[in-house]
Amino acid sequence: MYKIEERRIELNTLGHTKPKKNSENCLYYLADKYKIKKKSLKKKELIEIIIKHEIEHNIQFDININNQYTERILNTFNKSLLEKICKDLNLSFNGSKRFLIERIIEFQQTGKKLKLKEQIFIEKTRIEHSVNGYINYNLDQTINQVILPDLVITNSIIPYDYVNNIYYPEHVLNTLHFALHIKILHEHNLHLQLNATIVQLYENEIKFLNDIFSKLNINIHINSISYNDHIEEAVNIKYTKKDVTNITSKFESKTYKGDDNKEQCTVCLENIKKGEKITKLDCKHMFHTDCINEWISRDNTCPCCRVSL
Secondary structure, eight states: OHHHHHHHHHHHTSBSSSOOTTOSOBHHHHHHHTTOOOTTOOHHHHHHHHHHHHHHTTOOOOOOSTTOOOHHHHHTSOHHHHHHHHHHTTOOOOSOHHHHHHHHHHHHHHOOOOOHHHHHHHHHHHHHHHHHOEEEEOTTSOEEEEEOOSSOOBSSSSOOOTTTOOOOGGGBSSHHHHHHHHHHHHHTTOHHHHHHHHTTOOHHHHHHHHHHHHHTTOSOOOOOOOHHHHHHHHHHHHTOOOOOHHHHTTSOEEEOOSOTTSSEETTTTEEOOTTOEEEEOTTSOEEEHHHHHHHHHHOOBOTTTOOBO
């Protein structure tokens, strides 16, 4: 019965009417070989007829499923068959179907023979890790293994809001929750929030976070950043140059005919001289034309009264 179940799985991996990729045969090929009438038969029906034919005619077949059970294949077996496989592999065969499958796969991959008590402990630990995260150290105190938590848990009753709030290590449950927070900021390209966070970190905190991301093969490397650098980047983003011809085209540029040094351009802080090009805004403030056009391209308000243009 055990070998028949394996044969059934093997046949199910074949194509019905044509070979699947990397497969020489298909079910129609076998049906023709065994002289089975295959017309209108569904795949499952044809598989059972082929197996019945092989049993009745004592046809020997080699099971070829890479000598490895996958989780998908094992899930198709009933518990009795899984227990038999465990016995054949000299594994313990107590516990639920889920533990039996896990036991077989672990033995295939590592050669380790898991016991039920060990599996229960591992599962309990895995659940705890999904909430708190997990970090394991080598003897030399370097990081051996890291598991980030599933979500960021804060020390506040206010829901986690990484877009509108700035979080520091003391605001979250532990360092791994903070590492996940940094990862989320990176993934969403929230540079202002990220820089506002990093500027408050100590060098040892930055190094620790970089060690975590390196161990997880996450492409994040945090550099120390000064407060001035943070302010400069924020200003540059806010005042990046824009196309504002729709605004500047509304204002008429004229030649200044007044007295020298009587009026001052508050953009360049130079006195306006006779014959220079000037622009007077609706709010009646006057500037050099080039100066106000440059200003408006970065900030569409009057430099003097801040009225929106």
